[in-house]
Amino acid sequence: MKSIRHQMISMWNSLGPRYWPFADLATPDLPLSRLIRLSLFQISVGMTLVLLVGTLNRVMIVEMGVPAAVVGIMISLPLLFAPFRALIGHRSDTHRCELGWRRVPFIWKGTLCQFGGYAIMPMALLVLAGKGHADTAPIWLGYSSAALAFLLVGAGAHIVQTAGLALATDLTPPESHPKVVGMMYVMLLVGMMVSAVIFGIALSDFNPLRLVQVIQSAALACLVLNTVAMWKQETRQPLRNRAPSQPDPTFLESWTQFCKGQHTVRRLVVVGCGTMAFGMADVLLEPFGGQVLGWEVAATTMLTALFALGGLVGFVFASHLLGRGSNAYSTAQHGALIGLPAFALVILAAPFGLSEAFLVGNFLIGFGAAIFAHSTLTATMSHAPKEQAGLALGAWGAVQATAAGVGIALSGTIRDLVNTFSPEQAWLGSIGATGYITVYTLEIVLLLVTIAAVFPLIRKRRDNNPSHLTLSRPAEEEAVQ
Amino acid sequence: MAHETQTADLDDPDRIWPTGLTIKESEELHKHIIDGTRVFFFISLIAHVLVYAFTPWGG
Numbered sequence: 001m002k003s004i005r006h007q008m009i010s011m012w013n014s015l016g017p018r019y020w021p022f023a024d025l026a027t028p029d030l031p032l033s034r035l036i037r038l039s040l041f042q043i044s045v046g047m048t049l050v051l052l053v054g055t056l057n058r059v060m061i062v063e064m065g066v067p068a069a070v071v072g073i074m075i076s077l078p079l080l081f082a083p084f085r086a087l088i089g090h091r092s093d094t095h096r097c098e099l100g101w102r103r104v105p106f107i108w109k110g111t112l113c114q115f116g117g118y119a120i121m122p123m124a125l126l127v128l129a130g131k132g133h134a135d136t137a138p139i140w141l142g143y144s145s146a147a148l149a150f151l152l153v154g155a156g157a158h159i160v161q162t163a164g165l166a167l168a169t170d171l172t173p174p175e176s177h178p179k180v181v182g183m184m185y186v187m188l189l190v191g192m193m194v195s196a197v198i199f200g201i202a203l204s205d206f207n208p209l210r211l212v213q214v215i216q217s218a219a220l221a222c223l224v225l226n227t228v229a230m231w232k233q234e235t236r237q238p239l240r241n242r243a244p245s246q247p248d249p250t251f252l253e254s255w256t257q258f259c260k261g262q263h264t265v266r267r268l269v270v271v272g273c274g275t276m277a278f279g280m281a282d283v284l285l286e287p288f289g290g291q292v293l294g295w296e297v298a299a300t301t302m303l304t305a306l307f308a309l310g311g312l313v314g315f316v317f318a319s320h321l322l323g324r325g326s327n328a329y330s331t332a333q334h335g336a337l338i339g340l341p342a343f344a345l346v347i348l349a350a351p352f353g354l355s356e357a358f359l360v361g362n363f364l365i366g367f368g369a370a371i372f373a374h375s376t377l378t379a380t381m382s383h384a385p386k387e388q389a390g391l392a393l394g395a396w397g398a399v400q401a402t403a404a405g406v407g408i409a410l411s412g413t414i415r416d417l418v419n420t421f422s423p424e425q426a427w428l429g430s431i432g433a434t435g436y437i438t439v440y441t442l443e444i445v446l447l448l449v450t451i452a453a454v455f456p457l458i459r460k461r462r463d464n465n466p467s468h469l470t471l472s473r474p475a476e477e478e479a480v481q
Numbered sequence: 482m483a484h485e486t487q488t489a490d491l492d493d494p495d496r497i498w499p500t501g502l503t504i505k506e507s508e509e510l511h512k513h514i515i516d517g518t519r520v521f522f523f524i525s526l527i528a529h530v531l532v533y534a535f536t537p538w539g540g
Contacts, residue, residue, distance in 0.1 A: 001490060003536055023540050031507035096505045097509055098503070098505045098508070098509040099506050099509055099510065105513070108513070112517060113521050115524075116521075116523075116524040119525075119528055119530045120524060120527050120531060123528055123532050123534075123535055124531055126531075126535050127534050127535055131535065132535040132536050133534065133536060133537055134535050135533060137534040139533070140531075141534060145527060148527070180505050208535075237504070238503075448505050
């Protein structure tokens with residue numbers, strides 16, 4: 001009996017680390033528990049995304065009766081801050097303070113912004129909707145306070161994510177970056193999924209008090225998660241505060257220097273085109289299922305779950321591939337290539353009524369998008385010049401978030417415009433399908449542009465590193481050349 | 482580690498224990514606390530104005 005027990009224990013011991021996701025990331029200096037703790041900031045960002053784009057989007061329109069156009073403007077406000085991510089990244093790269101931190105002050109300030117925005121948001125929304133006695137309040141009060149709340153929450157999430165990812169880059173060696181990115185993305189997805197379920201249950205019986213409770217709980221959760229994430233993570237380097245031998249570069253100087261890197265602009269174009277190609281589908285898949293294929297609400301909700309599942313599988317798969325040393329841009333290209341048949345399947349589903357093709361296409365879009373996003377972020381981390389990690393990740397985030405936002409805005413506009421001006425097309429299977437199919441075709445074109453733009457990057461990597469099996473910093477590569 | 486680190490000199494006589502912070506470091510920490518308090522005050526002011534608009538109190 002005792003020997004069986006010992007055998008079982010040794011079996012669990014041998015199985016454990018092998019099957020723990022991301023267990024191989026840990027080093028003696030950076031144990032897994034610390035990495036998981038660091039990735040908690042992504043949960044707060046995921047929660048913010050779900051609350052702004054999903055939950056409040058619906059609650060404001062359906063339960064509170066706010067006009068859809070006003071809701072659309074409010075939700076898009078955080079996007080205005082996205083381009084400033086590059087500036088935030090640069091400021092955190094060059095930040096000097098007595099305490100010797102570069103990233104922590106930014107994560108803390110971002111957290112304060114998020115908390116502050118959430119703290120006033122429920123009351124701002126209630127005043128905006130004219131609930132209670134707010135119908136007699138001046139109209140500007142609701143608009144300005146709601147705009148301030150959305151702007152603060154969005155800006156906070158952008159700052160926290162930029163500085164947090166830069167801190168993760170600082171703490172981990174280049175060969176671990178693919179797994180770190182995988183872990184960060186998985187935590188973002190976990191944050192989104194868990195908070196979507198919790199918000200859904202908590203707001204099922206909607207009343208103003210419940211809205212205040214839910215959003216202010218989110219504020220507290222953000223504060224706690226981000227504080228726990230950054231606690232004792234960054235090594236203090238007070239000596240950095242001493243006057244440097246040469247002054248720190250300005251943002252413009254840093255940006256010019258950053259853009260001088262080989263193919264830097266091309267890399268950002270790849271991120272922008274690919275993200276927009278995949279992002280345009282985000283808000284159209286569910287209405288396409290309902291409007292064109294005639295699916296019920298429950299069935300279309302399943303599409304989002306399938307899309308998320310595809311994303312989760314994609315992140316794990318990309319982590320595996322990149323962790324084994326695959327070229328990040330080659331993997332990104334494969335992600336974009338997967339998008340081509342995926343969108344073709346979705347397009348074919350309309351005229352032939354192929355529900356299965358639509359489901360498979362939906363899963364593949366999530367899968368391809370995840371591989372693409374993972375690979376481009378990994379490449380950004382690994383190519384980031386040593387003293388410009390914040391700027392590089394900020395530029396990636398700025399392009400990615402702006403492209404995703406513009407993609408979402410464009411997709412809805414193009415669909416409506418095409419449907420308004422095009423005659424009814426029976427061959428597409430349903431009235432209203434033309435607009436959707438125009439957008440999906442445009443997405444295929446954008447993917448083709450992305451695939452073509454990636455080729456020189458893969459060639460460059462192969463030229464630099466014939467085995468192209470290891471991830472190394474470009475600064476080191478250039479130094480070798 | 483990806484970054485070269487220059488950690489604090491713990492034998493520095495300017496450090497005051499048990500916190501181990503220098504005067505300048507503690508002043509900076511204090512500044513963060515004061516700034517944070519100002520932000521919270523400003524946010525709570527806006528929140529109170531909005532709550533008053535939603536459900537006025539005091540008659």
